Structure formats: structure tokens, C-alpha cells
């Protein structure tokens with residue numbers, strides 16, 4: 001079974017109602033390859049989910065950027081991080097933000113809004129909010145149990161890459177998911193090296209291919225040949241209209257998770273890079 005090219009747009013914490021409408025207009029008017037060739041998913045901030053859901057063309061889908069690890073209930077704002085947390089949060093945030101409050105959104109709410117996808121384990125959550133591999137694995141499992149489809153993110157920091165531990169890091173992140181998930185049909189694995197995110201420093205096609213091949217080998221050795229062959233492994237980190245084709249040409253790059261460029265018209269060019277695969 002071929003792996004359908006997948007292009008996700010992670011809008012992160014960006015946009016006003018006007019800007020969101022403008023992006024949607026651009027997407028809605030775009031001529032792109034058919035749904036048989038490419039699956040397109042955009043992920044706005046929570047507050048814009050209903051607007052995007054109602055205005056977006058029906059052949060593109062919507063993802064939330066996160067969801068809670070279990071059923072919702074009496075939780076007024078999530079407090080994560082404490083002085084005992086061994087995360088790098090203190091390095092990137094002033095000390096008064098350690099007790100961060102983050103909105104608490106359950107998988108059930110996303111299902112209720114008819115949002116089919118959720119991004120889990122993005123490095124901005126792992127690193128800033130101290131989400132551990134196990135916590136991310138639990139979230140993936142819970143989201144899948146509620147019938148959401150999951151874009152699960154893995155990736156190493158620059159420090160880890162320079163220490164030569166890239167493969168070990170992404171394998172450990174993937175293992176924490178694999179330990180909790182038995183069906184991979186609704187999982188897309190996003191390799192997002194932290195050093196490439198928002199930096200303009202994209203991984204070379206060879207670097208991306210190397211990690212994607214290793215991840216696929218890991219899936220083959222630890223889950224099954226079938227899961228390894230069918231799971232889409234997408235790349236994220238400074239993807240843009242100019243570099244997407246070369247990356248897409250690599251055999252184990254099955255698409256992209258795009259940040260900054262997903263807010264711009266060049267996102268259409270990135271979607272169109274699916275043609276590279278079709279013609280391969």
C-alpha cells in the first residue's frame with residue numbers, strides 16, 4: 001500500500017480572525033493535487049477551530065494543536081511544571097512563568113466539534129512545558145482511543161545532535177508511543193529536529209532521509225514490517241516553498257509539518273510538492 005503524501009500546517013499561536021479568514025480564502029481558491037494524491041490538514045489555535053472548520057474547503061481537514069491526556073472534567077486550567085521538574089523550561093522562560101497555566105482541552109471536545117486530527121508531542125510543548133516521552137505516549141493513546149487521528153512529533157535538540165544521540169532520542173520518543181499504541185493506522189509520525197524549527201535552518205534532504213529511514217527501520221524491528229511500510233513519516237522544520245520539492249523527492253519523506261510557511265501563500269507550493277512523489 002502506498003503512503004499518501006501528507007501536508008500539515010501548524011499555525012501555532014498566530015492569527016487574528018481577519019488573518020485566519022484570509023489564509024482560508026487563499027487555501028480555498030488554490031488549485032492543488034486531488035485528495036487521492038495529498039492529504040492536507042491545517043492546525044489553527046483552539047479559538048479558531050470552529051471558524052476554520054466551518055469555512056475551510058471540504059477536501060482539507062482540521063487538526064487541534066494538542067489535547068489533554070485523559071477525559072475532561074473539573075479542571076480549571078492546567079498547571080504544569082514545578083521547581084522539581086527537570087525540563088529545560090527554566091532555560092527558555094523567566095522563572096515567574098514556571099507555573100504556567102494552559103487551557104485544558106479534551107479529546108472528547110475535539111470529537112464533539114468534528115475535528116478529526118490532533119498534533120501531540122510538539123517540541124514546543126515537550127521543551128517549554130516539560131512533556132515527557134511517557135506523557136506524550138499516553139496522550140497519543142488516549143486521543144486514538146477517542147478516534148482522533150494523531151500527528152505525533154519527535155525530534156532531537158541541537159545539543160543532542162551534536163552529541164551524536166539523534167537516533168537514540170527519536171527512538172526513545174517513538175518507543176514511548178509504541179509501548180502504548182497497538183494500531184498505527186491513524187498515526188502520522190512527524191520528525192521535527194528542534195534546531196530546524198523556526199530557525200530557517202532546514203535539515204538537508206539527506207539528513208531528513210537518514211532519520212526517516214532509521215525511524216522506519218525502528219518501526220520494522222519493533223512493531224511490524226506492515227506498520228513500517230504504511231506509516232507516514234513527515235518532516236518539519238523550516239520547510240518552505242523553495243526547499244520542499246527537494247525534500248519531498250526523498251523516498252522516506254512522506255510529507256511535511258509546516259510552521260511559519262503555512263501562514264503564507266507558499267503553503268500551496270508545499271502542498272503541490274506532492275506531485276514530486278506522484279511522478280517518482
Ligand SMILES: O=C(CO)COP(=O)(O)O
Pocket residue numbers: 010122192196197198199200236237238239257258259260261
Ligand atoms: O514546528 C514546526 C511545525 O510543527 C515547524 O515550524 P517552522 O516551519 O516554522 O520551522
